[in-house]
Amino acid sequence: MSDLADFPITRRWPPRRPDAIQLYSLPTPNGIKVSLMLEETGLPYDAHLVNFASNDQFSPEFLSLNPNNKIPAILDPQGPGGKPLALFESGAILLYLAEKSGQFLPEAQRWEVIQWLMFQMGGIGPIFGQLGYFHHFAGKEIEDPRPKERFRAEVERLLKVLDGALEGRDWIAGDYSIADMAIGPWLRGLRDFYKAADIAGWGSLKNVPLYLDRFLARPAVQRAINIPARG
Known part of the structure; x- marks a missing residue:
């Protein structure tokens, strides 16, 4: 997929800043990890609330990005090679953002x-x-x-x-x-x-x-x- 519109999750949570990293999360400990990394690095991002009270994490759109139905997940329109990258698992996201930004992984x-x-x-x-x-x-x-x-x-x-x-x-x-x-x-x-x-x-x-x-x-x-x- 070469465009954000190709990802089903963007139909449920439309990007407000299509050029920015799309964050799908909730401020739990695992969610805070990634919002914090984005805040610390200054990377542009667009945060979308995945509401557990309404079972957003089990929606087909969210599962299309993370089949493990857990937050956080990201969609980076400017991933490796300039192509969109979908990524879940908070530890993997932290490593990816550290390499992308060149920060906090000396x-x-x-x-x-x-x-x-x-x-x-x-x-x-x-x-x-x-x-x-x-x-x-x-x-x-x-x-x-x-x-x-x-x-x-x-x-x-x-x-x-x-x-x-x-x-x-x-x-x-x-x-x-x-x-x-x-x-x-x-x-x-x-x-x-x-x-x-x-x-x-x-x-x-x-x-x-x-x-x-x-x-x-x-x-x-x-x-x-x-x-x-x-x-």
Whole structure:
């Protein structure tokens, strides 16, 4: 496909800026990662709300872009070779935008950044989300304490790993990078949305709470946590 009009998703969410990156998202931790990267880099983009309340993520138009029915997803009209690129999975999008912009993936720290990005994708995101389900959502109605405790203990372990890695560092891989953009929104979600930080040993951590404060103080973060606006 060589034109945005060839993509079915643009019929449900018409581009307001056809020359800009089209972002289809919701300000959840995974969604914030990509809106934050776009804000930090200054790449032009057009944000479209994928409303879970109306099951937008299951619409044929959205599934045509992301068959895994998860946000975020992007459509870049100026992809490799000048051709449109459709992309889903937040980690893949962060890597793509880092290479496109030449920002937040420094060559000297490239593999360390990718390492911590994978740590978030494979550990922090799925495990924090499971604890959130059992602590804050419908899972809290399950009487058997073992599922919740399994994820609580693993969240506590992951936080300790992160706390140790941050010793003597402001950011996880040295300079501020896409790894921090991936990790920060999930720490915020654990503490402020799931209300599960205290049960996972947050009070005993030395570096993580200050790291989250530094992250949240960034102007781009303050903007990104409301992009796209929920309406």
